[in-house]
Amino acid sequence: MTAFEIVNSVGSSLGAVAAVGTAAFAGWGIHRTSSDSREKAQPFMTAEFALAENSDETVQLIVKNSGSTPARNVAVIFDPPIPSGDPDSAAWRLRERYDSPISVIAPGQNFASNWWMNDYTLKNPSTRNIHELPNEVNVTISYSGIDGTQLSDEFALNAWLILLEGQPVSSDSALGNLRTIAKASQKNAAETANLAESVEALRFDERYRRSTD
Structure with missing residues (x-):
């Protein structure tokens, strides 16, 4: 075999190996792309605390499917x-x-449940919950995704951290209007109480005057 034939034979072998390698890499790439797409298409259940709309006193538990496909057989476990x-x-x-x-x-669907409302008759602000539910809770969500894939996530939630969040409120917003009404009601109640005390004092003076005549 001449030197040219040897070089040509080796080159052909290397070309065949390269072709096989390229095909294998392309197949791996397609499989990986398919796997990545399937993983991104899985449902993604989340749990979080959030302030209720138009309120900075009420916290709700939000359980939501943030994924792009339905979550099935969704089990939600609370600890405690x-x-x-x-x-x-x-x-x-x-x-x-x-x-x-x-x-x-379904994707984008969420369930909101009342969890916390402040009870100002209690001195400790971190435990004054009218609903008598714990301040902190671990929420575990287990569910089935595409092809029955079993998925599970755990969320450690703290309602007090949400209540500590500052929330600017415009005076002409719904919450601002409610606060204005509440303050006006409190002022009217105080004025009514003062008026009732004044009337009672006048009645007492009148009864006393008559008793001494």
């Missing part, structure tokens, strides 16, 4: 567990909603 509550209370509503798995939650 939700206590038993009176019918129609916040705790009762939470248990009614999450005691059993939810069959499907």
Whole structure:
């Protein structure tokens, strides 16, 4: 075999190897792209605390599907567990909603549940919750995605951190109007109480004057 034939033979072999390698790499790339697309298409369930609309005193638990496909058989577990509550209370509503798995939650769909409302008769601001639910809670969400893939995420939530958030309020907003009405009501109540005390004092003076005549 001449030197030219040897070089030509080796070159052909290297070309074949390169072709196989290129095909294998292309196949791996297609598989990876497909896997990445499927992973991005999975549902993504989240849980968070957020201030209720038009309120800086009420915190809601928001459970939401932030993914692009439906989440199925969605189980929501609380630690510590939700206590038993009176019918129609916040705790009762939470248990009614999450005691059993939810069959499907569509992309973008969310469930909002009242969790916290300040009770100003209690001195400790971090525990004065009218709804008698814990300040801190771990929420674990387990669900099925595409092709029955089992997914699960855990969220450590703290309502007090949300209540500490400052919230600028415009005087002509809905919340600003409510605050104006509340302050006016408090002022009217105080003025009414003062007027009632003045009337009672006048009546007492009148009864005393008559008794001494």
